[in-house]
Amino acid sequence: MRLATVRSSGRDGKLVKVSQDGKTYADASAIAATLQDAIERWDVVAPQLAALPEGTRDLREAELLAPLPRAWQWLDGSAFASHGDLMNSLLGIKVERTGVPLMYQGMSDTFLAPTADAHFPNEDLNIDFEGEYGVVVDAVPMGISAAEALGHIKLLVQINDWSLRKLALPEMKTGFGWVGAKPACSMAPYAVTPDELGEQWRNGRICLDLEVSWNGARFGNANGEPMEFGFHELVAHAARTRQLVAGTVIGSGTVSNTNFREIGSSCIAERRGIELMDEGKERTGFMRFGDRVRMEAHTANGAAPFGAIDQRVVQA
DSSP states (O other), X not given: OEEEXXXXXXXXXXXXXXXXXXXXXXXXXXXXXXXXXXXXXXXXHHHHHHHSOOOOEEOOGGGBOOSSSXXXXXXXXXXXXXXXXXXXXXXXXXOOOOSSOOEEEOOOSOEEOTTSOEEESOGGGTEEOBEEEEEEEOOBOTTOXXXXXXXXXXXXXXXXXXXXXXXXXXXXXXXXXXXXXXXXXXXXXXXXXXXXXXXXXETTEEOOEEEEEETXXXXXXXESOXXXXXXXXXXXXXXXXXXXXXXXXXXXXXXXXXXXXXXXXXXHHHHHHHHHHHHSSOOOOOBOTTOEEEEEEEOTTSOOTTOEXXXXXXXX
């Protein structure tokens, strides 16, 4: 089942169910007004949404918001060791492996629409994209095990976690979390139930290639399977000392594979880290106003279950 949010008079849009071919949708607002409403009543609502016939209304990209235009909570992990190691090398940071997932709490009051322009104040803030996968959970009890947490993952999403790299290291050195370095993220148009991916959802991981292009040129095609911690483990980590409200979004961190020289990267900073490691200096610059980034995950048969994020960077 693929769910989306179309523009309406309200801030949170209107819930729709998208056809398998992605060309039409059915209005689902009589069952649940918004996706947040649906996730809060998921056990009751999900069977009704699944039974809803495919609609006949034409789907237009310009109508689509992020599936969750705003969320109660956004927690982002850093679950790909190859990315973490490269970034630590680039930033000159030494991190001990503790066996505990890395995670921070980011901005959740806005998730940008998949084709919305991304506004930033200055180019010299080193604008970077970060292709990620994410999950949306229902209400998660405190202290849940990873095995139990798997059942609380109701929807899978694809995310562009925008970063302003010039601000990242100074904020990290304060000992507190990011604020300025992490503006609003973007979300691909469709939130899908795990069964939509079949065998490519396994071990709490979205085992799909994430194709990233920058100004029309291929940039990376990393697969989501090699997470050091699966999403169920990230959920359990987040819920160790608190309950998670229904609609909490948890991210994987930048999708990255150890064979990055062959398949490329999901963010500019990682490519710069590779250049520094291989050539002694970074050659690739960051994004400029007018640049465009596109991200689209693909299944083994070429389908794009989440649709595409396709955004232009502009001056605020």
